[in-house]
Amino acid sequence: MDSMDTSTQPIEASPTATNVATFTPHRHSLPANQNMAVNSQTFSGRPRTHNRRISDYSIHTQPPAAFTNQRSALSPHQIRQPRLRILPTQFEDTASQDTALPKTSLAGFRKIEDGAAQIPKRSTSPHHVTPLQALTLRISETFSAINPAYNYNPGKNPRRVLTKPSKPAKNEGFDNEEHDYILYVNDILGAEEGQRYQILDILGAGTFGQVVKCQNLMTKQLVGVKVVKNKPAYLKQSLMEVDILKHLNTKSDPDDQHHLLRLYDTFFHKQHLCLVFELLSVNLYELIKQNQFKGLSTNLVKVFATQLLDALIILKENHIIHCDLKPENILLKNLESPAIKIIDFGSACHQSKQIYTYIQSRFYRSPEVLLGLQYTTAIDMWSFGCIIAELFLGLPLFPGSTEYNQVSRIVDTFGVPSNYMIEKGENARRFFERTGDTTGDPKKRFALKSRETYGREQKKTELAGKMYFHTTKLKDLIMEYALPRKGMSDQEKDREKQNRLALIDFLQGVLKLDPIVRWSPQQAKNHPFITGERYY
Numbered sequence: 001m002d003s004m005d006t007s008t009q010p011i012e013a014s015p016t017a018t019n020v021a022t023f024t025p026h027r028h029s030l031p032a033n034q035n036m037a038v039n040s041q042t043f044s045g046r047p048r049t050h051n052r053r054i055s056d057y058s059i060h061t062q063p064p065a066a067f068t069n070q071r072s073a074l075s076p077h078q079i080r081q082p083r084l085r086i087l088p089t090q091f092e093d094t095a096s097q098d099t100a101l102p103k104t105s106l107a108g109f110r111k112i113e114d115g116a117a118q119i120p121k122r123s124t125s126p127h128h129v130t131p132l133q134a135l136t137l138r139i140s141e142t143f144s145a146i147n148p149a150y151n152y153n154p155g156k157n158p159r160r161v162l163t164k165p166s167k168p169a170k171n172e173g174f175d176n177e178e179h180d181y182i183l184y185v186n187d188i189l190g191a192e193e194g195q196r197y198q199i200l201d202i203l204g205a206g207t208f209g210q211v212v213k214c215q216n217l218m219t220k221q222l223v224g225v226k227v228v229k230n231k232p233a234y235l236k237q238s239l240m241e242v243d244i245l246k247h248l249n250t251k252s253d254p255d256d257q258h259h260l261l262r263l264y265d266t267f268f269h270k271q272h273l274c275l276v277f278e279l280l281s282v283n284l285y286e287l288i289k290q291n292q293f294k295g296l297s298t299n300l301v302k303v304f305a306t307q308l309l310d311a312l313i314i315l316k317e318n319h320i321i322h323c324d325l326k327p328e329n330i331l332l333k334n335l336e337s338p339a340i341k342i343i344d345f346g347s348a349c350h351q352s353k354q355i356y357t358y359i360q361s362r363f364y365r366s367p368e369v370l371l372g373l374q375y376t377t378a379i380d381m382w383s384f385g386c387i388i389a390e391l392f393l394g395l396p397l398f399p400g401s402t403e404y405n406q407v408s409r410i411v412d413t414f415g416v417p418s419n420y421m422i423e424k425g426e427n428a429r430r431f432f433e434r435t436g437d438t439t440g441d442p443k444k445r446f447a448l449k450s451r452e453t454y455g456r457e458q459k460k461t462e463l464a465g466k467m468y469f470h471t472t473k474l475k476d477l478i479m480e481y482a483l484p485r486k487g488m489s490d491q492e493k494d495r496e497k498q499n500r501l502a503l504i505d506f507l508q509g510v511l512k513l514d515p516i517v518r519w520s521p522q523q524a525k526n527h528p529f530i531t532g533e534r535y536y
């Protein structure tokens, strides 16, 4: 096992693990009583790359009865494994024909984003104060009315801390033990005129630091500020992110037309590098989750795919590899339209200056990286294919629980890679062995080792991966997923069928095992799934 592979360990295995996402989907198609009889389980997934996070998510769902007997043994840290299955015969109202974002999710996001929505509304009468208002919003006035000596001074309020852990430990007490700057609401980042940012809220925390919503005190512009950890390795890698974003923003995409994050400014605050970004909205993983993991319509998937390909063309032209493309790193610009941006260039590199071999988040890790081959911008196309399938299906296409499990899922769907990939790949002989069989395809002389053989050789127990779908065949998976919708006309059914056939062909092109023949973003952009031409 790769020494950096944290995939088989519980989440605390990653020294920098910071993000733990908890997901609670339920399926509308289940009877209400089944939805209530929740059976909560967890699986460790969302692995991170070199020294990066493992997230862990819980899925609360009741499995369709037909599949309950297909469960395989659970690993100790997978005791609450999800048992979500897609029943081919199950009809769901998922495939909306338009490209609007799912309505339920928007409502959900607004609630989260607009804190005011949760504050009780004031009475329309200027004089009337309800008891609830008197004891909440107007508590200070109420105390003053009771005791004229009472004097409320907001300056004495305790500062609301946004960083976890919040105990000062390093950098003269400014940082916690994880080298993160301890952030408080309303504190100011930066000191120079025009570069002072008031902290409003936390947007996310990752391997490299924390991202906070801020307001520029001079221009009043709202921005996202990444406050990088105060550690040389993170600083060095983040300076690379700055270089790449500056190049992309100024040279490759000066007019901001290609769905790449904008970097506005950089400065240092108390020895922390701060990156000022345009403020974006929720990520595509959140969108799938808010849609109860049901998957998005083919039309909406197409809209996202087109924008991603546009961005990937620019990256390829500039020989830049993102190295960590996944739904969490694709953000909606706002909640009103499906416009997206790619973020997190913290793992990105120039194709000719590769530093790491252990890259990409496991679910989206390409065959060449898994096998330990030289890699190119084609690894982002593999991640792209996995993301597109996930947007449609609502669940990851290859949710590998370990590196072996990741490889075996890919082999189950697409077969064994060509001889040359296995012969040249530094890690390949861990997973594959030569077959004695000289009949059949001469380009395929290897077979995947059995789980038992792999476990014995690696001196660890390799557990069977969980099946989230009823089939490993891509065509069946796409064609049988929640179709047909109730009330669909024959014409609509035919259009949906065409869309799906085009999607299958598209995915087969961008998910080619061999990076040399895998489609480039430009090739993929000309496919009928994207152009809308009829697919036969």
Ligand SMILES: Nc1ncnc2c1ncn2[C@@H]1O[C@H](COP(=O)(O)OP(=O)(O)OP(=O)(O)O)[C@@H](O)[C@H]1O
Pocket: 052, 053, 203, 204, 205, 206, 207, 208, 209, 210, 211, 224, 226, 277, 278, 279, 280, 281, 283, 328, 329, 331, 343, 344, 345, 346
């Ligand atoms: N410009 C932005 N606008 C809104 N939210 C953002 C923005 N940039 C980042 N975020 C939020 O902050 C999170 C962390 O950001 P980012 O992925 O850049 O950090 P990281 O430390 O590199 O994380 P990772 O561990 O995934 O590499 C994102 O998942 C996202 O939710």
